[in-house]
Amino acid sequence: MDFIISAVVLFILIFIFIRRLWISSSSSSSPVRSRLLGTMGWPFIGETLDFISCGYTDHPQSFMDKRRLLIIPVQDRYGICLRYGKVFKSHLFGSPTIVSTDAEVSRIVLQSDANSFVPSYPKSLTELMGGSSILRINGNLHRRIHGLIGGFFKSPYLKAQVTSEMRKLILQSMDTWKEDRPIYIQDESKHIAFQVLAKTLMGLDPGEEMEYLRIQFQKFIAGLMSLPLKLPGTQLHRSLQAKKKMVKLVLKIIRDKRMNVSPDSKDVADVLLNDKSEKLTDELISDNMIDLMIPGEDSVPLLITLAIKYLSDCPKALHQLKEENLELKTRKEDLGESLCWDDYLSMPFTQSVITETLRMGNIIMGVIRKAMKDVEIKGYLIPKGWCVLTHFRSVHLDENHHQSPHLFNPWRWQDRDMSSGSSSCFTPFGGGLRLCPGLDLARLEASIFLHHFVTNFRWVAEEDTIINFPTVRMKKKMPIWVKREMN
Numbered sequence: 001m002d003f004i005i006s007a008v009v010l011f012i013l014i015f016i017f018i019r020r021l022w023i024s025s026s027s028s029s030s031p032v033r034s035r036l037l038g039t040m041g042w043p044f045i046g047e048t049l050d051f052i053s054c055g056y057t058d059h060p061q062s063f064m065d066k067r068r069l070l071i072i073p074v075q076d077r078y079g080i081c082l083r084y085g086k087v088f089k090s091h092l093f094g095s096p097t098i099v100s101t102d103a104e105v106s107r108i109v110l111q112s113d114a115n116s117f118v119p120s121y122p123k124s125l126t127e128l129m130g131g132s133s134i135l136r137i138n139g140n141l142h143r144r145i146h147g148l149i150g151g152f153f154k155s156p157y158l159k160a161q162v163t164s165e166m167r168k169l170i171l172q173s174m175d176t177w178k179e180d181r182p183i184y185i186q187d188e189s190k191h192i193a194f195q196v197l198a199k200t201l202m203g204l205d206p207g208e209e210m211e212y213l214r215i216q217f218q219k220f221i222a223g224l225m226s227l228p229l230k231l232p233g234t235q236l237h238r239s240l241q242a243k244k245k246m247v248k249l250v251l252k253i254i255r256d257k258r259m260n261v262s263p264d265s266k267d268v269a270d271v272l273l274n275d276k277s278e279k280l281t282d283e284l285i286s287d288n289m290i291d292l293m294i295p296g297e298d299s300v301p302l303l304i305t306l307a308i309k310y311l312s313d314c315p316k317a318l319h320q321l322k323e324e325n326l327e328l329k330t331r332k333e334d335l336g337e338s339l340c341w342d343d344y345l346s347m348p349f350t351q352s353v354i355t356e357t358l359r360m361g362n363i364i365m366g367v368i369r370k371a372m373k374d375v376e377i378k379g380y381l382i383p384k385g386w387c388v389l390t391h392f393r394s395v396h397l398d399e400n401h402h403q404s405p406h407l408f409n410p411w412r413w414q415d416r417d418m419s420s421g422s423s424s425c426f427t428p429f430g431g432g433l434r435l436c437p438g439l440d441l442a443r444l445e446a447s448i449f450l451h452h453f454v455t456n457f458r459w460v461a462e463e464d465t466i467i468n469f470p471t472v473r474m475k476k477k478m479p480i481w482v483k484r485e486m487n
């Protein structure tokens with residue numbers, strides 16, 4: 001008897017489940033033929049809890065894998081479908097969402113302009129960003145600021161200056177390392193990256209103002225993933241207070257610069273101040289200086305930390321990297337020259353290590369866009385108002401695109417030109433109009449760090465694990481024990 005009741009209950013549950021799939025797969029409001037399958041999960045929370053719980057595992061993409069590889073015979077208008085496929089619908093973080101793990105669909109979304117898709121961020125993040133932040137604005141003003149920032153790193157004079165500043169800060173930090181205690185690579189690289197950003201963005205040197213800015217910035221970013229409640233005592237409120245203090249200091253720096261503006265731009269603020277369009281007010285520039293730190297502050301240290309983690313686990317790659325860097329170091333010493341921007345970025349194996357770290361590490365797991373109108377891509381309908389999560393991580397770890405995707409294999413990138421930052425199967429820096437303008441800076445900083453690290457030190461890494469949610473980081477901050485090389 002029990003068996004019959006269980007069988008009936010199971011049957012009803014399966015029936016309800018399949019019916020929900022059926023309803024959700026055929027409930028498009030548009031006449032456009034849509035192949036989208038998926039479930040919207042529970043009321044309000046949708047499938048968010050499953051997304052988060054998968055996020056905390058070693059395989060955050062298992063949320064996607066479970067759905068795109070789901071074997072359920074669903075009878076839809078077009079026949080029997082055995083899985084949702086690479087693009088499916090869901091309901092995440094309060095929004096109906098299309099999840100794309102398809103390289104081509106994601107590429108088209110990223111390439112689209114603001115008439116079709118605009119960036120979408122969690123509410124707390126939007127609250128903390130300025131209204132004219134490059135991360136939020138669209139259209140001509142966005143294009144102008146993005147172009148100016150991207151252009152900054154193209155000038156030979158600035159390239160030389162940024163390279164020598166970065167080298168100085170990295171070497172200063174390495175000089176303080178002691179052999180009788182662990183060095184926490186994640187913290188060290190974070191400290192350096194902040195100094196590099198403050199210098200590159202607004203010419204700030206280490207000192208009291210930089211330290212004040214660093215402390216306020218830590219309070220500020222603590223609220224990026226917080227509950228969107230602005231009441232006193234909440235994290236978001238504390239972060240907004242910290243932002244106010246930062247804006248006051250940065251605005252003062254910008255105004256001082258405006259008084260003595262020189263035609264030779266020395267940092268990103270100078271480039272924006274020298275813009276002739278008169279659309280870039282001091283408030284807009286100072287807001288953007290702070291918001292530029294959001295994508296820049298954490299990502300580069302993670303790139304460096306993960307590269308060292310993967311190299312520690314792959315002695316063959318470390319050996320080759322060391323050989324390449326030592327060879328260049330000796331050659332430059334013989335010439336009596338120090339390494340320039342192009343030297344650092346032209347070491348092919350070093351760049352392959354960085355590229356492979358970006359592929360495996362997925363520092364930015366994907367980006368979210370919101371559809372401004374019904375958009376059809378490759379037969380999938382994305383309804384107006386829905387979000388699209390272009391999940392880079394799923395593509396980077398898809399064995400159809402990258403053989404043995406979970407293996408750290410820098411050699412796979414040999415003879416492939418990755419200087420443009422992306423191809424549709426490799427998009428760690430996004431793509432289209434919003435392609436990361438800091439990508440050269442990130443590669444350069446990682447290259448300089450790795451160069452001086454592997455040519456000056458041997459090390460033993462302590463056991464540590466990568467955490468992937470809500471942001472990528474090392475559980476123990478990557479402790480290593482170093483010994484200085486006698487060369």
Ligand code: HEM
Pocket residue numbers: 119134135136146292293295296297299300303363364367368427428429430431433434435436437438439441442
């Ligand atoms: C490993 C390091 C980095 C990674 C993986 C990374 C990744 C990304 C990605 C995926 C995007 C695209 C976001 C989107 O499409 O919505 C982006 C945008 C952006 N990144 Fe980076 N980034 C890195 C370093 C930096 C640095 C160092 C800076 C600052 C100087 C920076 C500044 C920006 C800015 C301002 C945007 C927004 C561009 C726009 O919306 O037009 N990034 N980054």
